[in-house]
Amino acid sequence: MASAPDTSEIHDIAIIGGGINGCGIARDAAGRGWSVFLCEAGDLGGATSAASTKLIHGGLRYLEYYEFRLVREALMEREVLWGIAPHIIWPLRFVLPHHKGLRPAWMLRLGLFIYDHLGGRKKLPPTRTLRLRRDPAGQPLDVRFVRGYEYSDCWVEDSRLVVLNARDAADRGAEIAPRTRCVSGAREDGLWTLTLTDERGETRKVRARALVNAAGPWVAEVLQQVLRANSPAAVRAVQGSHIVVRRLYEGEHCYIFQNEDGRIFFVIPYERDFTLIGTTDRDYHGDPAAVRASAEEIAYLCDSASAYFAKPITPADVVWAYSGVRPLYDDGASKAQAATRDYVLEMDAPSDGPALLSVFGGKITTYRRLAESVLDRLAPHLPAARGAAKGWTGQAALPGGDFPPEGYAAEVASLRRDYPFLAARLAARLVRAYGTRARALLGAAARMEDLGRGFGADLTEAELRYLHDHEFARTADDVVWHRSKLGLHLSHEEIAAIERFMQSLATADAHG
Ligand SMILES: Cc1cc2nc3c(=O)[nH]c(=O)nc-3n(C[C@H](O)[C@H](O)[C@H](O)COP(=O)(O)OP(=O)(O)OC[C@H]3O[C@@H](n4cnc5c(N)ncnc54)[C@H](O)[C@@H]3O)c2cc1C
Numbered sequence: 001m002a003s004a005p006d007t008s009e010i011h012d013i014a015i016i017g018g019g020i021n022g023c024g025i026a027r028d029a030a031g032r033g034w035s036v037f038l039c040e041a042g043d044l045g046g047a048t049s050a051a052s053t054k055l056i057h058g059g060l061r062y063l064e065y066y067e068f069r070l071v072r073e074a075l076m077e078r079e080v081l082w083g084i085a086p087h088i089i090w091p092l093r094f095v096l097p098h099h100k101g102l103r104p105a106w107m108l109r110l111g112l113f114i115y116d117h118l119g120g121r122k123k124l125p126p127t128r129t130l131r132l133r134r135d136p137a138g139q140p141l142d143v144r145f146v147r148g149y150e151y152s153d154c155w156v157e158d159s160r161l162v163v164l165n166a167r168d169a170a171d172r173g174a175e176i177a178p179r180t181r182c183v184s185g186a187r188e189d190g191l192w193t194l195t196l197t198d199e200r201g202e203t204r205k206v207r208a209r210a211l212v213n214a215a216g217p218w219v220a221e222v223l224q225q226v227l228r229a230n231s232p233a234a235v236r237a238v239q240g241s242h243i244v245v246r247r248l249y250e251g252e253h254c255y256i257f258q259n260e261d262g263r264i265f266f267v268i269p270y271e272r273d274f275t276l277i278g279t280t281d282r283d284y285h286g287d288p289a290a291v292r293a294s295a296e297e298i299a300y301l302c303d304s305a306s307a308y309f310a311k312p313i314t315p316a317d318v319v320w321a322y323s324g325v326r327p328l329y330d331d332g333a334s335k336a337q338a339a340t341r342d343y344v345l346e347m348d349a350p351s352d353g354p355a356l357l358s359v360f361g362g363k364i365t366t367y368r369r370l371a372e373s374v375l376d377r378l379a380p381h382l383p384a385a386r387g388a389a390k391g392w393t394g395q396a397a398l399p400g401g402d403f404p405p406e407g408y409a410a411e412v413a414s415l416r417r418d419y420p421f422l423a424a425r426l427a428a429r430l431v432r433a434y435g436t437r438a439r440a441l442l443g444a445a446a447r448m449e450d451l452g453r454g455f456g457a458d459l460t461e462a463e464l465r466y467l468h469d470h471e472f473a474r475t476a477d478d479v480v481w482h483r484s485k486l487g488l489h490l491s492h493e494e495i496a497a498i499e500r501f502m503q504s505l506a507t508a509d510a511h512g
Pocket of ligand 1: 016017018019020021022040041042043044045046047048049050051052053054055056057180181182183214215217226238240241279323324325326327359362363364365366
């Protein structure tokens with residue numbers, strides 16, 4: 001292993017962890033003028049932040065746990081985030097059927113009334129009552145469901161949100177180091193010195209005035225084993241799994257169903273040809289990196305969905321499953337589903353040493369507000385900010401998101417006017433993924449052939465180069481499971497060819 005060179009540059013803030021929380025903090029801090037360094041052991045957004053249900057939501061069920069602060073903040077974030085990233089975030093309608101024997105209708109109506117009014121909803125449509133025997137949303141359901149309610153929340157391409165925050169942070173001067181693990185950190189001469197190892201086994205050191213531990217499910221491990229800190233805070237690891245089946249019904253609406261065990265789960269149209277069903281909620285004790293959907297969870301989700309749909313769903317219908325570990329703050333709740341979903345920031349700022357702030361819990365939905373709280377806590381320990389004022393991240397579009405929230409169709413039409421050779425489906429996908437930056441990817445192309453070799457599912461050489469050059473992608477996995485979900489549409493051979501191409505780009509980097 002090479003020896004660790006000492007770097008002379010001192011960053012204001014170093015961040016361990018390139019999930020949504022780490023990248024959100026990096027973006028906000030860079031925009032405010034602080035110098036930022038972020039290291040991520042694997043791919044950006046490759047852990048929990050790629051395994052969510054992908055909802056920007058207030059969390060209807062958290063009302064039952066009186067989490068009004070969290071629900072209000074999350075509800076307010078829906079339209080803010082839709083506004084700064086309308087390519088990867090968009091409104092959805094959720095159908096909640098009334099199930100005789102479970103929560104009574106008055107309770108559902110009261111919950112939805114609070115949900116509609118707590119969070120400053122302006123553009124999203126309000127709740128309405130449905131007669132399911134007459135409404136198209138009732139068609140795929142079992143006939144016993146007669147009445148239902150329909151309300152609004154938003155969808156987010158979770159791992160893309162992470163990478164766009166990282167991209168924007170880098171464009172504003174942050175150093176983003178994916179595939180770089182922090183192996184140790186110590187307070188030395190009034191600064192944090194971190195020792196980092198990258199994927200080639202090369203080691204280097206970085207110094208910073210303050211440190212953020214945003215390692216998600218590894219937050220306690222980083223505190224104890226990497227930073228050797230003495231912290232009483234504990235993380236409660238709660239596993240959640242999802243299954244993907246072939247599309248179950250027509251229409252763009254989603255369902256939120258109640259289970260007899262008191263849990264709720266979602267059924268959501270997914271990646272054009274599929275339906276996403278999830279999630280589960282159970283305590284997890286293993287290595288977060290090794291988490292997988294178990295046969296028992298898959299059976300539970302199939303049985304739960306079959307209780308609502310006219311046509312049963314079986315494990316044989318499952319084409320893909322994924323699983324993640326919620327890094328919740330351990331508040332001593334008895335059931336995993338009752339553990340708080342709110343975030344907790346733990347500050348360790350000795351009078352004679354640099355500050356350390358650790359992030360526990362949080363939702364993708366609240367990442368931007370979490371970042372603001374983190375910087376509020378760290379600001380007294382940093383030089384005066386020289387950039388934008390607090391709140392700027394709710395105004396400035398994320399890369400490619402600089403078009404009106406309701407302007408997606410117009411953006412697709414405009415792209416097809418400028419690039420008439422693009423098929424409707426490809427143009428729609430490119431705008432969903434890259435927004436206005438689809439033009440940077442397409443460049444001067446005048447024909448499909450100008451985009452280079454095709455790799456299947458409309459994925460071209462030009463797109464792979466763009467993902468490599470602008471979105472930190474290095475492997476086929478980064479491309480087909482984190483920057484996109486094209487893995488659902490590609491064969492093993494096609495994915496292997498993408499891997500070879502990504503390797504050739506990496507080799508070219510190394511030589512030049
Ligand atoms: C099943 C499930 C469903 C969910 N659904 C939703 C939802 O619909 N909406 C919502 O808002 N939220 C949802 N959440 C919550 C949300 O996904 C998480 O709160 C969020 O992704 C956590 O992000 P993070 O950045 O804290 O952690 P992560 O995304 O896990 O990032 C932490 C990163 O730290 C890195 N790391 C660890 N150790 C080191 C080290 N030593 N050096 C460098 N890097 C390191 C890891 O590699 C990892 O990438 C869901 C979560 C789960 C599990």
